[in-house]
């Protein structure tokens with residue numbers, strides 16, 4: 001929260017008559033303190049989005065909104081377009097030859113494809129963690145601050161602070177504090193993935209896209225990552241692709257089910273798993289498909 | 291390793307695998323896969339042909355050293371630090387030093403051509419490395435496929451142009467062009483800072499150090515560029531995408547991820563190119579001025595290199611009835627081999643130092 005918000009919050013208290021209902025006053029204050037109060041609830045909005053590679057239509061007419069500070073699980077059988085959808089949200093598909101989209105995706109109300117959308121800035125705001133850990137060929141410390149350097153968010157000694165902070169956040173600090181200048185390739189797969197998460201967090205994204213982030217990890221590391229993701233909300237909005245239905249159930253607030261080139265169903269996770277509306281959803285979540 | 295595979299083919303109980311070399315696990319893996327598992331299939335024929343280049347090199351150096359030994363005894367340390375090159379009175383009396391016959395008044399100092407060799411190759415590397423890496427990067431990452439294919443073909447053709455043609459072109463066209471239009475501009479416009487004085491002064495007529503460096507660069511760019519291009523093409527997409535997803539520009543992805551990913555390979559390619567430059571003979575002989583006893587005061591002046599000296603001096607060396615000058619040239623050749631050896635060892639050292647952060651075998655997609 002910025003200083004400006006606090007000051008405005010203070011003014012708000014003064015202008016409220018002391019006699020009025022205390023309850024309402026507190027509500028007002030809380031609302032005023034909320035740094036997100038003037039922003040739309042839906043951080044990312046997909047409007048009639050259709051995606052194709054060449055003549056091959058992958059998804060059509062996807063309408064969904066991702067609410068601020070929630071975790072949305074993206075499930076569906078293999079090849080249904082989960083990764084394609086996710087990668088569209090930070091425009092990683094732009095470079096893929098043959099990729100086309102129709103419809104629109106907005107971030108905070110502005111189209112991510114718009115002419116004044118700075119691609120680099122967009123990717124700073126919408127971060128990504130990949131299925132397999134992909135550390136850069138530089139020291140562990142430099143990995144964490146690679147994006148910070150690229151965006152010139154910090155420099156010099158500040159970088160060490162950022163590195164330590166982010167490594168602590170993902171629970172790696174204890175493991176690596178004595179070998180910050182070593183190669184990341186000697187870390188275990190799970191540790192490498194945590195490092196990649198730290199790296200993505202370091203640039204301060206608003207939305208984090210995770211494409212099967214734990215598929216290469218053992219159950220313990222998976223649990224670690226899941227609890228970590230929970231701690232990242234409500235500051236961040238997370239969208240996570242997973243093949244692990246248990247993970248979707250445990251770790252998400254909302255779930256969306258892609259199947260047959262469409263967004264078949266989406267809703268609160270418990271509801272979608274307990275009372276699926278569509279037969280194909282039911283088949284999938286009960287394990288009779290995919 | 292011969293013992294290991296010999297035992298395997300000979301039917302005797304297999305020798306226990308060597309304990310892994312601590313130093314170099316990569317090499318260990320290569321050794322265990324190629325030598326232990328496949329090499330016995332090749333049999334002795336394979337072994338001999340694999341060893342042939344090495345044996346040839348060792349034999350050549352031995353013969354050279356044998357030939358050079360009497361010259362070493364006469365020239366002494368002066369050969370490495372002296373700056374004169376006097377064949378003595380070839381038609382005069384023969385004298386003996388340490389029992390070695392040689393003309394009266396010989397004094398051979400190779401320091402100027404050793405310096406010339408290192409300087410010209412150093413300049414070539416300074417020019418060629420950024421251009422090669424940049425070109426390789428453009429070829430793999432930036433240019434449309436069909437343009438990249440055409441350029442790749444052009445680079446391959448350039449690699450195959452005989453050095454005498456490049457030398458001739460350098461001497462007749464490039465050198466005069468540079469001396470008339472480019473060098474004066476550089477010499478007149480460099481700032482008056484201490485380190486830049488090498489770029490000032492008389493620019494000559496196009497034969498000299500900088501022209502040699504440029505011609506050498508032309509010859510090693512194809513070597514470094516094509517090797518580096520292959521390396522870049524092998525960098526897996528995942529780390530690069532990771533950089534893009536972080537909001538890095540293509541340039542940053544290249545500089546921070548793609549190039550470091552293959553860093554040790556680029557160093558290897560550079561050493562390959564440097565070896566070519568250090569040993570390049572005829573082209574340098576044509577554009578350097580082929581001086582023997584002069585260290586150029588600036589980058590434009592005429593000079594000589596070890597390899598060029600060998601080829602330009604051999605004819606007159608045979609005039610020396612005592613054979614001493616030929617022996618001295620053999621000594622010079624041994625020095626060249628030593629320079630190459632030092633360069634290779636240095637490269638290995640650098641690779642080991644940077645290897646700490648590089649990518650181990652088996653990582654990547």
Ligand SMILES: Nc1ncnc2c1ncn2[C@@H]1O[C@H](COP(=O)(O)OP(=O)(O)OP(=O)(O)O)[C@@H](O)[C@H]1O
Pocket residue numbers: 053056058076077078079080081082083084085096098
């Ligand atoms: N670069 C591409 N060019 C052409 N077709 C592609 C490309 N990438 C993906 N596809 C196709 O798009 C479809 C969806 O792929 P996508 O990777 O999004 O599936 P997914 O749901 O993530 O599957 P998985 O669960 O296996 O990761 C697939 O049929 C695939 O063949």
Ligand SMILES: [Mg+2]
Pocket residue numbers: 082083084211
């Ligand atoms: Mg996928």
